[in-house]
Amino acid sequence: MVTLSTPAFAPPENLASRSMERLALREQATESLRNNGWRLLYTGLTPLRASVTLLDPSESLQISLQIPLTDDVEDWDLWIEACNRQLSVPLRQWLEEQGVEQSTLSRMSGSSNGTAEPLRLSNMLQVARWLQGPIDQIEQLAEQNQCQVVLHLAGLGPNS
Template sequence: MPSISEITPVAASTDSLACLDCRDQAARTLISHGWQLLYSGSTPQRVTTTLLDPSESLQISLQIPVHHDDDWNLWLEACHHQLSAPLRDWLQSLGVEQGTLSRLSGLENRVNHALDLSAMLQVARWLQGPIQEIEQLAQEHNSQLVLHLAGLGPNS
């Protein structure tokens, strides 16, 4: 009969393969929405992927723990002061005032306006579909998705 130490590496590699599959499935969800894969990686503790939106103004990083007792972490981070055209159009359709859109889109000459928390919440709402798909993946693997938002401000 094999000892525990002989069984654990097989179980660990099975867990790793399942996590790699989840990571790739989550990345495909975003790629199908126009995002570009920047990189994917893995350690014995977690697998990760990072993607960039088409305008290069937002970045998403997903971290999936290999051991299923931890949460999945989805980081949504602003990369530039300006928003992508599709996001700007979506915000406008929600009635966000033109002055705010100009500031968030980088159309104003003022350069010290950062994407603040309220703008990042709007971004999260814009990405609700892909985020829900990733959350469903996490739930199917008995975990939950934790969303982290980071703007460009000094306190983000």
């Protein structure tokens, strides 16, 4: 795990307590992912935000959450990014349960003809639905703090 911070950053007293609250929120928001085997890649703290990035167990997906430390920014940024052409087994099983055709799953997972279809944005919408529970938890925490979550999706296709 790598932790990044700005060395010359010395927040005023009230900002220091706000930062501690936001760090606790960052941990709470990502707890369900970590409890389901997601690996912590790094955390960061700057004068403007606290961030965390996690990698799923199959190394197919990466999630980054950025929580602002100041009151003038109300959006939490949540990034879901494909980082491997292979689908994780739990995601593949979930897609099967949703009725995604076997031929589509085979192309997406690379199990047909040895070539994988890139995880395009349309695929990433399915990923976001699969992660609805953790996303709901993050959104609920943001709303409790009078903020909203902005969801960013990045696939592996040329238009993602």
